[in-house]
Amino acid sequence: MFARLARAVFGTSNDRVLKQFSARLPAIAALEPQVEGLSDEELRGQTARFRERLAQGEGLDDLLPEAFATVREASKRVLGMRHFDVQMIGGMVLHSGRIAEMKTGEGKTLVATLPVYLNALAGKGVHVITVNDYLASRDSAQMGRLYNFLGLTCGVIVHGLTDGERREAYARDITYGTNNEFGFDYLRDNMKYRLDEMVQRDFNYAIVDEVDSILIDEARTPLIISGPAEDSSDLYRKVDAVVAELVKDKETYEKDEKLRTVALTEGGAETVEQMLRAATLLEEGDLYDFHNVTLVHHVNQSLRAHTLFARDVDYIVNREGKLVIIDEFTGRMMEGRRYSEGLHQALEAKEHVEIQPENQTLASITFQNYFRLYPKLSGMTGTAATEADEFAEIYKLEVVEIPTNVPVIRQDNDDEVYRSASEKYAAVGTLVKEAQARQQPVLVGTTSIEKSELLSALLKKEGVPHAVLNARYHEQEAGIIAQAGRPGGVTIATNMAGRGTDIKLGGNAEMLAEASFDGPREGPEWEAHLAQVLEQVKRDEAVVKQAGGLFVVGTERHESRRIDNQLRGRSGRQGDPGASRFFLSLEDDLMRIFGSDRMGGMLQKFGLKDGEAIIHPWINRALEKAQKKVEARNFDTRKNLLKYDDVMNDQRKEVYAQRRAFMQASDVSETVEEMRRETIAAMVAKAIPENAYPEQWDLVGLQRQVHESLGLDLPIEAWGKEEGIDEVAVRERLEAEADRAAAARAADIGPEFMRAVEKSVLLQVFDAVWKEHLLNLDHLRQGIGLRAYGQRDPLNEYKSEAFNLFNTMLDELRERVTSLLLRIQISPAAPLPEPEPVMVTDMRHPEPDMAGAAGDPWTHAPADPAFAPAVAREVEGVDPRDPSTWYRTPRNAACPCGSGKKYKHCHGRQG
Structure with missing residues (x-):
């Protein structure tokens, strides 16, 4: 009650933020007449003047009113668009390091130009992150005209660029690109061997477009670069043949669809054991004996592939016969992504396509930890408020809801709930035909390819012409969406997140003109044709508005409310009329898995009969509760992933910082000498334990180890017979001998050349032990959940063991570097052994794997096997x-x- 009273008197926190920014609007508006009077050259000269003022000590906030007024005027001249006041507020929200929630069609791409220009004045680089290459290229081309007009440089990072092209794009004032490209460039930079090979510069400021999709949905899995592991494709095929027979009997396994887990029953375990023996896969012992752990892993993954993953829902087999994951949030094919832990190979075996080899991690980072590298971060989307708590907790980002420029008049109808899916689809078909008859365009949203094609078949049977947009037809995406607002048009789309193309009532005139014109896009013929199409589109727009605007039909509720809101938001942009309605059935996944057990009984009380629908606000509230449950579960998954990655992140930052320090140093001889002394100290401490009697010393073992590791033949065993010898004396003699050997080697090949060799060896060995450490962490993480059975916290166990593994890695680094440098044979005339570059053939951001305890959502991207130290081959x-x-x-x-x-x-x- 008091909270409600306080909001009524003082407004919400969102209202207060908006009021604070709105207070700056008059100052920007007052500058408009003055800026309008500037010539193009004078307007461009504003950039140089702003930079001078920054150099003299003014801050970016001081320049904001003038900079925003300058961008607004430049946009009018270059793009023919003037920023609305709400867009100015959105620009201020982004500049302040917050998330701006702006409805679809409010011009977020144009909003970003304001903070991008202002922050680019500092000359430290601004990154604009989008969800796909198409949007990055489109936005950089369109908005690049504005930045170039104002004297700033703009670049774009897309798949397939060379390192030189990437370095040039990052050096520009403004750089557009996808989250994956930016993240992988960071990882690749930290695998380079020279500073001048790195492409990125220091992080400064980033604006994330579709921030909920990137920082929430895609943050469930890390970016990973990996190299090839051993090939076990034959085993996957043999196990698949066994499991394919096993799952025909549903009594052999138990499946939990909520958690997406599956496990063999006791009877199932006995059955599969017999089948594996018959297939000569289980040759000795029981299935769960230690030496059969790999076989158990393959059985479990094959079981998941057969029971939890469906073709054309979770993945498709493309025309090349490759198994490609479908993004559950956008419905797009995610080329290059692979499930982890051998699950992808199990699916390939299930579908009888070529099995790609497994991989091991070489470098990885989560989006949470990548984006937290930016000193200043902001984002924009149409749907962020439902995830405001997560943005605040994980990223320290506040969500600000920006009001629309024109009030939304779209009519959002209550959901219609049917008994069966067939009744639901029949009702959808009836509504679509009615809308088409009155020339009202319809956008039908589905949750999977399978369902979009089922609905398409139904509409074809009814004789309703329509377009289908899903992962099979993603190449036609922009064209299909752009024309979805034409009179009587029907479009079926699998999810609508991050499409980046507005649905304009009447259609997109420019795309229509291009599609119907064969000649060049210039000259009087083109202009006349474009004018003719524009007239037609205006007439069509009037027809569509008269019919009620775009009607959005949802055929199922998604797990996330945001996805539903994104679908709804396609209608009613900029004050256009529109309507939305969701059609549901008791057979829908969300209703069946996450809905209340009482849902069916409640609908019975409402009198639900065959062919009839129940429409009631209570249903909407019940569904919203179910969606909140799923959102909470997904948040827990992301938090859990982040807790584990934070352990690795501390180590990653330390390794990358140390590695960069080695690259910057011209002489690492002191570091190498310190490693040599620590290695010798560890050898001596192992052979001569503290407070041990001389007869307990292992000088024979020490002598052998010194010979094997350091290449030194020393009479250490004889030293032990000397009067008064102790651990300190042995260590000092070894250090002196090792120093002499190192000095002699440096004298042979030249001190300067030796310094270069030391640096090369140090970097390559560092990379090798770090790669092995990541593999060890992978293995540790896979089994750490089992510690819970022993009443121990898996996370604390992981932290403790990861710390021990890190110390072991450092010991291994010291030993290998010392051993290589004391044993390496290089002729002074020979060229310096160059590190072999890490030629990454592909890199992947894996599809989220929500398997909970049954699986780990870390997966891999193959890299060239040449990652091993080249210097190792120089050892004679x-x-x-x-x-x-x-x-x-x-x-x-x-x-x-x-x-x-x-x-x-x-x-x-x-x-």
Whole structure:
């Protein structure tokens, strides 16, 4: 009650923010006549004057009114668009480091030009992040005209650019690109070996378009670059044949659709064990014996593939015979993305297509931790308010709702609920035919390709002409959406998030003109044709408005309220008339899985009969509660992912900072010397434990290790017989001998050349041990959830063990660098061993895997196997036939025997 009274008197926090920014509007408006009087050259000269004032100590906030007035005027001259006052407020919200929620059709792309220009004046770079390459290219081309007019440079980062092109684009004042491209460039930069090869500069300011899609939906999974692991495609096929038979009996497994988990029943485990034995896959012991852990993993993933994932819903098999994931939020095919933990391979086996090899992580980062690298971050979208708590908790971003320029008059009808899906689709078909008869355009939203094609078949049967937009026809996306507002037009679309193209009533004149004109897009013929099409579109617009505007029909509720709101928001833009209605059935996934158990009983009380619909506000509220449950579950998933990644993020920041310091240093000899001393100290401490008696010393083992690791033949065993010798004396003698050997090697090849070798070796070994550390963390994370059965917190266990693994990695780094530099054989005349570049063939941002405890949403992108240190091949004296010459071969390196297997799976196999 008191809160309601306070809001009535003082307004909401949103109202207060809007009032604060609205107070600056008169100052901007007062400058408009003055700026209008400037010539084009004088207007362009404003940029240089603003930069001079910044150099003299003024702040960006001081320049805001004049800068915004300048952009508004430039936009009128270059783009033919004048910023509304609400767009000015949106620009101020973005400049202040907040999220601006603006309805569809309010011109968010134009709004961004205001803070982008103002912040670009500082010369530190501004990044504008979009959801796909098409929007990045379109917006940079359109808005780039405005920035170029004002004397700023604008670039774009899209897939397929060379490093040189990327470096040039990042050096510009403003850079457009997708979240994936920016994130992968960051990871790749931290895999380079020279500073001048890096493409990004220091982070400054970013505006994220469709911020909810990028920072919420796509943040459920990290960006990962990975290299190839061992091929086990034959095993996937054999296990798939077994599981395909197993799942025919539903008593063999238990499935939880809410959590998207599946597990074998006790009887199922016995059955599959017998089937695996019959298929000669289980040769000894029981299924759950330790040595069969890999087989259990393959069975579990194949079981998930057969029971939790459906073709044409979760993925499709494209024309090239490749299995491609469908984004549940946009309905688009996500080329290049792969499920993790062998699930993608299990799906490929299920669909009998070529099985791509598995991969291991080389570098990774979550979007949460990537975007928190920016000192200043803001975003814009049509739907953020429902996720305001998450934005505040994870990103420290406040959501501000910006009022529309013209009041929204769209009529949002209550949902209609039917008993069965067939009744629902019949009702949708009837409504579509009625709307088409009165020339009202209809946009029908579906949740999957399967359902969009089912509805398309139904409308074809009814003789209703329509267009279909889903992952199968994504190439025609912009054209289909742009024409969805024509009189009587019917468009079926699989999800509408981040489409980036407005539906204009009457159609998009420019696209219509281009589609119906064969000649060049210039000259009197083109102008006459365009004018003719514009006239037709105006007439069509009047017809559509008379018919009631765009009618949005939802055939199912999505898990997230935001997706429903995005679909609704396509209608009623800029004060246009419009309507929306959702058609549901008790067979819908959301109703069936997440709806209240009492929902069916409640509908019975309302008197729901076959072929009839129930329409009541209570239904809407019940569905909203179900959606909130799912949103809360997804938030927990993202928070859980972030908690684990924060552990790695601390290590990642430390490694990347240290690596960059090595790259910047011209001389790393002190670091190398310190590593040598620490390595020797560790060897001695292991052989001569504290407070141990001389007879307990392992000097024979120490002598052998010094020979193997440092290449030094020293009579250490004899030293132990000397009177008064102790641990300190042994360590000092070893250090002196190692120093002499290092100095002699430097003298042989030249001190300057030796410094270059040291730096090259240090960087390459650093990368090798970091890669192995990431693999160890992957393995640790996969099984850490089981610690909960022992009444221990998995996260605390992960933190503790990850810390120990990190220290082990540092020890390994010191040992390898010391060993390589004391053993490496390089002729002074030979060129410096160049690091082999990490030629990443593909990088992926995996599809969210909501499997909870049954799976981990981390997945991989293949990179070139040449990531291993090149210097290792310079070590002489390694005989493939003599294991005693192999020294300390890393467990994940290729076995020196030449088998092609990893050392740990060949001669390094333990036991």
